[in-house]
Amino acid sequence: MRTHDWIGLLAGTLTTIAFIPQVIKIWRSKKADDISISMFLIFTAGVALWMVFGIQTGSLPVTLANAVTMVLALVILILKYHYRK
Amino acid sequence: MRTHDWIGLLAGTLTTIAFIPQVIKIWRSKKADDISISMFLIFTAGVALWMVFGIQTGSLPVTLANAVTMVLALVILILKYHYRK
Incomplete structure (x- = not known):
């Protein structure tokens, strides 16, 4: 792989795993007000x-990274709905 | 442009503009608890x-779309810091 492939791989990993702390935060605090x-509806689309x-x-990396990100964004939407006031 | 170019363009537009309603929400409510x-530190990186x-x-579209997304994610981080408790 060339340098930009590694940069793309790292970039995709970061923009995907970024949603994990948000899922954990909502899960723990039971708040998503x-x-x-x-944002999450448009982002999921x-x-x-x-x-x-x-x-x-x-492109398998693009397909996979976005599949994982979509699942995480959907989890945030479900938690947002679940913990609504 | 071929079909997948249009899909990529629409996808990039959506994942970029998605952050605008989040910026507006924090701006109006003055809350980002x-x-x-x-999430936003990892996402910005x-x-x-x-x-x-x-x-x-x-790739100009990839460069531009991510530049705009980065600015919006940074604005959310700044607002989060500004409205911290």
Whole structure:
């Protein structure tokens, strides 16, 4: 792999795992009031399309990274709904 | 442009503009307690690397979309710090 491949791999790993601390925070505090539901709805639609893009261009890393990110964003949406006031 | 280019463009637009409603929500409520600072620190590092990836591979859309996302994620971090308790 060339340098930019490694940078892309690291970038994709970071933008994917970033959502894990947010899931843990909501899970522990049982609060998600300050989370924007619009943000996560639009973001989930976006990563779903990135996944389609990954499938169409035959890119396994793009497909996989966005599949994981989509699951994490969906978990945040479900928790947001679950802990609504 | 081919179909997957349009899908990529729409995907990038969605995952970028998604952060705007979160910025507006924090700005209006003056609260960001439920936002995970770790999420936005890791995410900002990730999109910064995606920007480097875009520059290195000569992709203007990847560079631009991630530059805008990085600014929005940084604004959320600054607001989170500003409205901390």
